[in-house]
Amino acid sequence: MATVGTGRGARTRRGTAGALPSALTAALLTVLLAAGCTGPGGSADDGRGSTAPSVREPRPSGADGPSVLAVKIGNTPAARPHTGVDAADVVYVEQVEGGLSRLMAVYATRLPESVGPVRSARESDLELLRQFHRPVLAFSGAQSRLLPLIDRAPLEGVTPASSSGAYLRGTDRSPPHDLYLRPGRLMDDPPGRAALTTGFRFGPPPAGGEPEDALTVRYPAARFTFTWSDADGRWPVSMDGVPATTTEGGRLAPATVVVQYVTVRPSDYRDFLGNTTPYTETVGSGRATVLRDGRAYEANWSRPGAGDGTSFTTGDGERMHFARGQVWVVYANAA
Incomplete structure (x- = not known):
């Protein structure tokens, strides 16, 4: 509830953001993620299944019509501060297990250099994203029973296992809060405002x-x-x-x-x-x-x-x- x-x-008193110890470029190293190498059971997030690794080319501008990029983002205190969320056009906040929350950041007009930390998908994400035209969904993995539903949904799912070159691991946090997406590896350019079919x-x-x-x-x-x-x-x-x-x-x-x-x-x-x-x-x-x-x-x-x-x-x-x-x-x- x-x-x-x-x-x-x-x-609430208006807060002022303090300076962080380091900027993004110092916090993240371009260390490629080996597919399925973290978490219990060899999953890419928190014990959930993944798909076989493959190589994926960036989506050309305008391919199959305008499609937003949606990224599932962790939101526990250990996942903060976030990267790239300020560039999103829409940020959805939803409740998950244990009364906690996660974010779904949707990008149409800008693609940041990095976004994260990326976390796993949930069943209700599929209904939420149906209001967009074949969105690209970046997520770290999903429960094995949910993966077939994601495969059948009218979206393009992108995980570290399917597109390892699009992800990197940061060095300043512990798994599973250290996984980041590089949107430029998925899309040549942002799809534009027309993709916000919300x-x-x-x-x-x-x-x-x-x-x-x-x-x-x-x-x-x-x-x-x-x-x-x-x-x-x-x-x-x-x-x-x-x-x-x-x-x-x-x-x-x-x-x-x-x-x-x-x-x-x-x-x-x-x-x-x-x-x-x-x-x-x-x-x-x-x-x-x-x-x-x-x-x-x-x-x-x-x-x-x-x-x-x-x-x-x-x-x-x-x-x-x-x-x-x-x-x-x-x-x-x-x-």
Whole structure:
């Protein structure tokens, strides 16, 4: 279950990102990952299966239509600070085992030099990504029973085993938090804004809304706070009470934050420790809170089918426009 706190009773002090010990270029060495060499059972992540190694050429620009790059990213304290998340067009936050969280960063207009740390996929990721046209999904591995579903899904899965040259291991962290993707090894160029077939609309804000300083979303074992910054015109992120920064020292700060209330139920899968994996249902309809321009707007969301984008409307049925810039979508349990 996720709970949300808003308003002045939920305010948090605006943090300032401190300088990190080293920049990305010093933190990461270009050490190629040998396929399937970490984790219990020889998997590339946390005891989950993988596929046989092969060589993969970068996707040419425009091949099979515009396709976003989606990267599954770890989000425990040991996985922070993140690399390349600030370049994503959309960042999805979802609950995983033990009440923790993971991120799905989606890239269309920019490809950073590196992204990570890359972690394993979940069943609900397949439904989430159906709103994009044949996305490229970069992930470290998956439970063996889930791999056939990933193979049949309308996406292109890329793991260290299938494309070892696209990944590297950092030297400043321990596995499984040391795996990074090099997007330039998968795509020649970013696919462009047309690949964001999510249903989002960008433009001026609607009338109304309530002034908002901060909003906090709580999972059983994770917490996200978005605090409005007048100076930056964005919502700097804190995770578990700590300012969320990048490996280069910048602050993660989206222009729009969407708290989307959904059904989060147990799936038929468990992790290698035996914990049940939550399934986040992203098809259907419900309510949402949209943060933009220092205000909070109550909205409704709708996604009739898995192949449809997710639309947001105001209480009077008008399309909800987002502020231009990065969007964070935080899935909170409606129950």
